[in-house]
Amino acid sequence: MTDAANPLRDPRDKRLPRVAGPCVLVLFGVTGDLSRKKLLPAIYDLANRGLLPPGFSLVGFARRDWENEDFRQIAYESVKAHARTPFREDVWTHLSEGMHFVPGEFSDPGAFDALAMAVKELDESRGTGGNYAFYLSIPPKFFPQVVEQLQRSGLADDRKEGAWRRVVIEKPFGRDLKTALELNDTVHRVFPEESIFRIDHYLGKETVQNILAMRFANTMFEPIWNRSYVDHVQITMAEDIGIGGRAGYYDGIGAARDVIQNHLLQLLALTAMEEPTSFSAQSVRTEKAKILSSVRVPGDLTVSTARGQYAAGWQGGVSVKGYLEEEGIPADSRTETYAAVKLEIDNRRWAGVPFYLRTGKRLSRRVTEVAMVFQQAPHLPFSHTDTEELGQNALVMRVQPDEGITVRFGSKVPGTSMEIRDVNMDFAYGESFTEASPEAYERLLLDVLIGDPPLFPRQEEVELSWRILDPIEEYWASRGGLDQYTSGGYGPDSADELMARDGRAWRRL
Structure with missing residues (x-):
């Protein structure tokens, strides 16, 4: 309308x-x-x-x-x-x-x-x-x-x-590129593209939309939002629950198809895209599609991907089952409940900056965030002992559950010595605005009824996302490893090794 x-x-x-x-x-x-x-x-x-x-x-x-x-x-x-x-x-x-x-x-x-x-x-x-x-x-x-x-x-x-x-x-919009194309043909035989609304509820979250507001409404962020200042980007969706009663859907689908193909690649697109000419559906979707078409999957998937299944453990003081012990899950299931991938973007802004995506169930806590980790200062006029507790600057956009933005930077510790340590500057939606954020489905349902499509991925984005994930899924199906990790922990060791090979580490959950 x-x-x-x-x-x-x-x-x-x-x-x-x-x-x-x-x-x-x-x-x-x-x-x-x-x-x-x-x-x-x-x-x-x-x-x-x-x-x-x-x-x-x-x-x-x-x-x-x-x-x-x-x-x-x-x-x-x-x-x-x-x-x-x-x-x-x-x-x-x-x-x-x-x-x-x-x-x-x-x-x-x-x-x-x-x-x-x-x-x-x-x-x-x-x-x-x-x-x-x-x-x-x-x-x-x-x-x-x-x-x-x-x-x-x-x-x-x-x-x-x-x-x-x-x-x-x-979602899911198919289980691979082939089935996504088949689904699209089926729906298009009856409905034109402008009448099809593909729901990714993450795009309806206020904090996801605020990524665009923060980038393009402020002059202080955009000048450093590029390869000259950014070391790497981490996009995380961690859950502290298991599959619950979703065995019939989840087994055979797995963490990558369930979350990375849609939620996390959409977050990557919003984080990395160029400025749209307006917030119209066409402008936003065009820039997202440009980024997704520029994503490159590394050649050696052995060292640039990781996956695992949660095993039994303790969570919140309660003993929980492993994935293979869940009702309805075959004892020989090879479906992953944790997935991590390293991706790169072949364009001028992001050349050489890795994007690390991870998602998993039965992890230590529930959190979804996009973390922009910046390069070390090129020169520190301080002694090593003064800065040994100083890490890398980071801008963290928290999507859930405590929606907000954290800026991590170095500050002098009070005292007579020049000791520098990481501190956080925090913005929380709940403390800054009197009006509570609407649920994602409120915004998206209203957009459907009004006919406002910017927050809905179009078919081109769906196909591009499957073109990114399909080679990874094919590799995993043929020879990829599948590690067990303890429920209530931080995921499989192979995910930590993926980061360590690049001299980096995941943000602690």
Whole structure:
């Protein structure tokens, strides 16, 4: 939806909140964890903030034999348990009036005909204008079936003049380049590219977006954001949990496909990209694609990659199982729960600067961050003993859980001697802003309903990411090692050795 299509918004005033226009959101997979813990609470939070239109309607589709009231009760419990904003009965009452449920199988044409009838009735009763968004919170293997049913039933393209149809796809976008291309062809047979929204929820996080704000709104950072000053970059997503009940999805996918191909490569692109001409979707995506196309995978993957599986151990004072002991995991599984890779970027800004990406489960703590580690000063007019505790300057952008920015630099220790030691200067979102950061899904759902695509990766980015990861996955499948690491620790020894070979070390988790 453009500003011109919203007469309530003056396009010159960027401070006014963006409000979605009349629409129906159809949620497939409404009984899953993502819907209950993230999507339904995010929809309520948007309504609570006044960002949904009065006639907004939500239709759930699943195999359960539910009536509308059953769906509303499940949604009520999810909102009460997981919503970010305070619960208000008046908001809930108004929102729940537009909640409907359609039972059915993805293979049942009759169920989709009933769905088409339900949303058309909502058009008439709630004034939703024939605008439909279809959120596929379902396993990727069902995407082709659902998309084809949407086309057959007329839901995808039988629309009034000026109305829109959009489809939202959750990662993973395939499991390699081949399947990503197949998935893209399937969806494109029904929906044009501008109507396809590929959700990477990390891109909806305030701190991820702040990478661009920090770089391009401040003159103090950009002049040193290059090979002349930066020694290397570390991008980390560490989790302190295991796979939980995700064995059916996770085994055979692994840490690299689950996190590096999407989250971490998107963080790399935002960190390394050139300044876009504007924050429009086209400008931002163009610069991200340039960077991803410049990424080079090292020739010797034996020394530039590492992977491992978590073994049994202690975490938070509790004994936890190893990956091979988790329910539903084969005893001979070769799926990694930790992955680390070294990448380089072949362009003028970053030539010779390695980017180290790592992700893992059952590590010592939960943290996601981008750390820009700078070169040592070319000359120190101090004695060695004065600076033996001095490390490298670093700028650390913390994505979660304690969102903020840390600057590490050397400072004199109080006293009579010239002793210099690392200190941190810290900025925390929670301490600097009175307004709490919205959840990523709030921002992304609103962007879908408005039709604002800058934070959604387009197909070109997906394909470029798979071109980076596929050679690594092929190497691992043929002859790559797989080390065990103790739960609650810092990952496999091979990851530390990867850094040590370059004379560097991972930031401590």
